[in-house]
Amino acid sequence: MTARIAIISFPGSNCEYDVAEALGALGAECTIVFHDATELGGVDGVVIPGGFAHGDYLRCGAIARFSPIMSAVTDFANAGGAVLGICNGFQVLTEAGLLPGALQRNAGLRFLCEPAVLEVASSNSNLTAKCARGDRVVLPINHGEGNYYCDAATLAELEENDQVVLRYLHNPNGSVSNIAGVSNRRGNVVGLMPHPERAAAALATSTDGRVLLDSFLSWALTNAASPTMIGA
Amino acid sequence: MNFDITVEIRGVDGVADPEGRTIERALGSLGFGGASQVHVGKTITFALVADDATVAKATATQMCERLLANPVIERYEITVTLRP
Numbered sequence A: 001m002t003a004r005i006a007i008i009s010f011p012g013s014n015c016e017y018d019v020a021e022a023l024g025a026l027g028a029e030c031t032i033v034f035h036d037a038t039e040l041g042g043v044d045g046v047v048i049p050g051g052f053a054h055g056d057y058l059r060c061g062a063i064a065r066f067s068p069i070m071s072a073v074t075d076f077a078n079a080g081g082a083v084l085g086i087c088n089g090f091q092v093l094t095e096a097g098l099l100p101g102a103l104q105r106n107a108g109l110r111f112l113c114e115p116a117v118l119e120v121a122s123s124n125s126n127l128t129a130k131c132a133r134g135d136r137v138v139l140p141i142n143h144g145e146g147n148y149y150c151d152a153a154t155l156a157e158l159e160e161n162d163q164v165v166l167r168y169l170h171n172p173n174g175s176v177s178n179i180a181g182v183s184n185r186r187g188n189v190v191g192l193m194p195h196p197e198r199a200a201a202a203l204a205t206s207t208d209g210r211v212l213l214d215s216f217l218s219w220a221l222t223n224a225a226s227p228t229m230i231g232a
Numbered sequence B: 001m002n003f004d005i006t007v008e009i010r011g012v013d014g015v016a017d018p019e020g021r022t023i024e025r026a027l028g029s030l031g032f033g034g035a036s037q038v039h040v041g042k043t044i045t046f047a048l049v050a051d052d053a054t055v056a057k058a059t060a061t062q063m064c065e066r067l068l069a070n071p072v073i074e075r076y077e078i079t080v081t082l083r084p
Helices: A016-025 A069-078 A088-095 A152-160 A209-222 B018-029 B053-068
Strands: A004-009 A029-034 A045-048 A082-086 A102-104 A112-120 A136-143 A147-149 A164-168 A179-183 A189-192 B002-011 B042-049 B074-082
Touching: A004 A016, A016 A029, A016 A209, A045 A069, A045 A088, A045 A209, A069 A082, A082 A088, A082 A209, A088 A102, A088 A189, A112 A179, A136 A209, A147 A179, A164 A189, B002 B053, B042 B053, B053 B074
Parallel strands: A004 A029, A004 A045, A045 A082, A082 A189
Antiparallel strands: A102 A147, A112 A136, A112 A164, A164 A179, A179 A189, B002 B042, B002 B074
């Protein structure tokens, strides 16, 4: 079966075609859905790609979360559909309240563009269902505001519910508890700062992103959003 | 009535402020060793039409909660001034 994936494009998104290319190579059928659309159109999963949505004005993701399409994404997520936010997409999901915490300026104040070694901290998410806890993957990071923050109570909750998905082996940006990616409680909404779609082609220095994206596609196909809940 | 609104936004306590720390070190290296607790935030100003100052403040508070600040990492202070 072919997974149908909507990739959301805001003004300033710049990774939507990279994601489409990487998911397409894994057999998915991708549609770019613009920010001003109001419907996702019967898809199995949604990806919010990286970039600088609305210029990252005010805060990264702060304006994008009020785009018309975000109501449909929120309904889809609440109905259990597979949603993945990469980099700027992760920031949009935290601003939208679909994931806990927030992303702030890197601790070293520098924009980081380098490979990062990550450890899978949980396999209870759409992104890591095909991985085992402790697996290591190398993915590029490319961000100025990837410093994940949540308070101590939220962190305890994340750990108790197995919501920390990926951790940096060497913390590049000051993130609390070395967190590179988190999920919601059900594991159907995941956000991460590293870019799996840039580690999917043979030309890239790593192809470790494939197992993650493949996991996302399989998860999306087997955990369809419950239509009765959409729009409820 | 016409009001001038100033919203000052800063990190909540406990959230690292690397920019503030860097400025503090720079001040120290310039000989301003007496400066401490340097924090960087942002200021948003706008004009607002409202019935009275209480309504203006309540409206600005809603704006902060929904858009202007992210309560996970930021706190805000609102100043309401009647336009002369």
